[in-house]
Amino acid sequence: MTKEPFISKEALEVITAAFPTPFHLYDEKGIREKARALYQAFSWNKGFKEYFAVKATPTPAILKILQEEGCGVDCATDVEVMMSEKLGFKDIMFTSNDTQGSEFVYAREVGAIINLDAYEHIAFLKEVAGIPEAVCLRYNPGGVFSLGTDIMDHPEESKFGMTKEQLLQGYRELKELGVKEFGLHAFLASNTVTNDYYPTLARQLFELALEIREQTGVTLDFINLSGGIGVNYRPEQEANDIAVIGEGVRKAYEEVLTPAGMGEVKIYTELGRFMLAPHGHLVTKVLHRKETYRTYIGVDASAANLMRPAFYGAYHHITNISRPDAPLEVVDVVGSLCENNDKFAVQRDLPQAEVGDTLVIHDAGAHGFSMGYNYNGRLRSAEILLQEDGSARMIRRAEKPEDYFATLYGFDFEK
Secondary structure, three states, X not given: OOOOOOXXXXXXXXXXXXXXXXXXXXXXXXXXXXXXXXXXHOOOOOOOEEEEEHHHOOOHHHHHXXXXXXXXXXXXXXXXXXXXHHOOOOOEEEEOOOOOHXXXXXXXXXXXXXXXXXXXXXXXXXXXXXXXXXXXEEEOOOOOEEEOOEEEEOHHHOOOOEOHHHHHHHHHHHHHOOOOEEEEEEOOOOOEOXXXXXXXXXXXXXXXXXXXXXXXXXXXXXXXXXXXXXXOOOOOOOOOOHXXXXXXXXXXXXXXXXXXXXXOOEEEEOOOHHHHHHHEEXXXXXXXXEEOOOEEEEEOOOOOOOOXXXXXXXXXXXXXXXXXXXXXXXXXXXXXXXXXXXXEEEEEEEEOOOOOOEEEEOOOOOOOHXXXXXXXXXXXXXXXXXXXXXXXXXXXXXXXXXXXXXXXXXXXXXX
């Protein structure tokens, strides 16, 4: 099975002639269509809002597209908040953990909704920044999260969120401290490729919302389902259907919340991977072929451009767009870092690649560029936007050696 790039061979040849590889390429049309499909799927909830997870793709041109499509942003650090505020976002969720006091102060200054990761942070927030009128609490149910017989993840091993007892006590204290708007947030599994995850999570949180009201007198204003809707990195996987997912959440909402008089609760999401991953390619060219105990295809990209395969052993589909119909061979596709895990593919059947061929690494639009790093002095590559009219423009230039050296000048290193 295979995946088709969102760009033709001929169109990509024009772009690679203008911009040297490697680079990340994003599909504006696909991004806009995904955002519209999400909002359509949750149109039954009049307060629905997508808070795009900035950590997935912290690129201003991409964030502006999502802003135009009605999205807010979810930020994990003060620098992400700074970028969002500079871009004019008004709807900012600050979902941090192990947070510095200065970050809470800044989040309050810009009017972000603070989503507290720990019960202990209520007292800390009060001390360093004061308690705002709107606060969200992050829940971790512990144990194992499963759908049927499939174990999806192990919340009890996660550093995020608080226990139910801490959650309930937190709402009681926040109510006494004058909070007027309350939210609930939970993230129980990452990159799920099933239409059942969100509806199952939502039902649990909706039932918990009733318990919170009964135990504390607090009626939630919003429930944030967070991220967790994944993408089909492997071609044999069936992509999630956001319309089916939205309908599943609506069914749980109308069965649990509406009869209990809580039909005004707003639903929020924080979908970084789902919104962007399929709409980004890492484009790279073949530099070398090497034959030893295996056949190695050496490319001009490395784990510095896309860390997920090296870091997680993650699968990313690869298309040889130059010669897709060449005979198959078993190869490792590797970068130039002095690390043996710098591999985009291990013992994979791929069309025979020659020096100069262009390879497209799929589903790199989220947690791709953003996880880049400078090991070996490798520099981060450019980002290019394939615009709706078919033209391409650079939306982030490639780093230069001067960028790498900028923090060293004056410290035993001179210009």
